[in-house]
Amino acid sequence: MRNTPWNAVSLLLLTTALAACGGNKQAGETPRPALVVHPGGGAEAALSAYAGEVRARRESALSFRVGGNLTRRDVDVGDRVRQGQVLAMLDPGDLTLQAQAAQAQLAAAEADLARARDDRDRFAKLVEQQVVSRSAFDAQVAAFKAAEGQARAARAQMDVARNQAAYSQLRAPRDGVIASRQVEAGQVVAAGQTVFTLAADGGREVAIGLPENRIRQFSPGQAVMVELWNAPDRRWPGSIREISPAADPQTRTYAARVDLPGDAAQAVELGQSARVYVQDNGIKAALKLPLSAVQRGPDGNTSVWVVDPADGKVALRPVRLGPYGETDVPVLAGIKADDWVVAGGGHLLREGQAVTPVDRDNRPVPLRAAVAKR
Structure with a gap:
């Protein structure tokens, strides 16, 4: 009984120490780094791109109307020809x-x-x-x-x-450029066998293939944008001129031709690669996020982690998504363009957890500065 006061003091000191240790552990928990991004796209996210090739609107397969031995070939691929010019000759x-x-x-x-x-x-x-x-x-x-x-x-x-x-003389039916050559001098050709392909001067188009699962979203006359691969900083307006009624048996795509205006036709060359951008129906102003940002919420709904710029804590926010792409997905509702969304490691987070926002180069993102600017 004499030691009771000392036992009470010891118990009090031990309780205080444990409490201090627990407080230090809670205070010492460092926020987890999290990659954050702004939703991108807007109207750009509603565009689908299709690879194509610049072609002449009128392409003629030139051939002799009679057969015989080809004795002369006066032009080659890339040569410009005039209407009536002799291109090749058979033994007469x-x-x-x-x-x-x-x-x-x-x-x-x-x-x-x-x-x-x-x-x-x-x-x-x-x-x-x-x-x-x-x-x-x-x-x-x-x-x-x-x-x-x-x-x-x-x-x-x-x-x-x-x-x-x-007919032993093959003449150019119109002005243009020789796009391809299939025969050589000394060869015996049959009547109707293609000798040259002539790309006539005038209109230029972009040949593309449209996927069969979305073919009903396209129609002749639909407005598009055309971008050359060697000039990505400029786009020309165009329109779909024609769509094939049957799919290609090999690629299972529908061949389509995109008409180019006069100034664009003068700026492009035959065979150039191009992209054709088509506005998707139903998601005209959708934002987009990387696929890694999409999470499954506790209630089973599709959600994303959004960082509060004021305190750096995350909150799970349900969103409504459009059709998934290869690397990103359109977000139809649930977020705004200026929201900071966690784009990686969201499966390791919990509601209300503090994070340290970083960009793709692992540099800190000053969220508070962004709030002040707004």
């Missing part, structure tokens, strides 16, 4: 002989026609004198008409042979 030997044979047949037919005409006129005088019968005269008239028909047929055949002889 056989075609020239056919034209000469047709001309000889025409001369023979015209000689027969002249003889039949003379016989008809002579029999006409004899039938008036009743020297020959009427039936003999009718036979001469029929022979004249037959000779006349033979002469017309021979004349048409000669015209065809002359045309075929002229």
